Amino acid sequence: MTMxxxxxxxxxxxxLADVRLKDMVSAACYTEGAPAHVTVPVAAVSPRPDPDCGIDTQALFGEALTVFDQSDGWAWVQLEADGYVGYVRQEAISEGAATATHVVSIPRSFVYPGPDLRFPHQSALSMGSRVKVTGAAETRATPYALLEDGSAMIAAHLRPVRETAPEDAVAVAARFLNTPYLWGGRSGFGIDCSGLVQMALAMTGKRAPRDSDQQAASLGTVIDPEHDGLERGDLVFWKGHVGFIEDADTLLHASGGTMYVTREPLQAAIDRIARLYGPPTGYRRP
Structure with a gap:
């Protein structure tokens, strides 16, 4: 039977289906979809158009997506960054291709109505959010990036979209320490285990699938810790969970046990998780 x-x-x-799937699935109608981008700090992506439904993932400000259908206040979309499909509220997106020039490079940063940190901030954006910088200003020796709507952000909190983080993925992940755990979260305001892995790799220029089972099936290469050893940046997987090897003895992960991003002794984590979910199911090197 074909899956x-x-x-x-x-x-x-x-x-309805994406026209690129015409030879793979059967649908009453096919469409190419239309380009759009996210216009709120964080947009929840759900498996159904239902406000009471839990979220699968999140889309961040300025991220590009394709809209296949809009109805009853919901848009059925596919995210450009990782190909994830789901439903977002229509008011969270706008038509047209994304035109970002810079990406937020720290876990969280404020948007001000003008270039002055003493102004009341109007919103906050997560690492990975994308903005269009149109100018620069300086107030009391602090450089600001001016955005296309006249608002401003601290220039040091942004970097050009084509540049990658100067540190490795584990160092990026460590910047999220103590960030609250959020199922489906993918932002500096709340993040889950696979969201942390995906975000950290993305900021260092590496694409990764969204969910831990997808990462376990395809990300990097399989390793045997007894034969290959464990290196900084390796990934350890359990059923429904993933974390970074920070060093040979330390796990860095968004933990459902502590409910925040934490580091703990690797063997202690293995023993603790085994009591509920069994031993690790695999190790991979991105």
């Missing part, structure tokens, strides 16, 4: 494509990364329903 249908994963609905998390392929846009298809009985009534």
């Amino acid at each position: 249908k494509p994963d609905r998390r990364s392929h846009a298809y329903r009985p009534d």
Whole structure:
């Protein structure tokens, strides 16, 4: 029996599907979709158009997506960054391709109505959010980046979209220490285990799938810790969980046990998690 494509990364329903899937799935109608981008700090992405439904992931300000359908206040979309498919509220997006020049490079940063940190901030953006910088200013020796709507951000909190973080992925992940755990979270305001891995790798120029089972199936190469040893940046997987090896004895992860991003002794984590979910299911080197 032929298995249908994963609905998390392929846009298809009985009534409508991505035209690129025409030879793979059956639908009443096919569409190319239309480009759009996120216009709120964080947009929840759900598996159903239902406000009471839990979220699968999040889309960040300025991120690009394709809209396949809009109805009853919901848009059915696919995110450009990782191909994830789901539903977002229509008011969270705007039509048209994204035109970002810079990406937020620290876990969280404020947006001010003008170039002065004493102004009341109007919003906050997560690491990975994308903005269009149109100018520069300086107030009391602090450089600001001016955005296309006249607002401003601290220039040191941004970097050009084509540049990658100067540190490695584990160092990026460590910047999220004590960030609250959030199921489906993918931002500096709340993040889950696979979201932390994806974000840290993305900021260092490496693409990664969104969910831990997808990462366990395809990210990097499989390693055997007894044969290959464990190196900084390796990933250890359990059923439904993933974390970074910070060093041979330390795990860095968004923990559902502590409910925040934490580091703990690797063997202690293995013993603790085993009591509920069993031993690690695999190790990979991104």
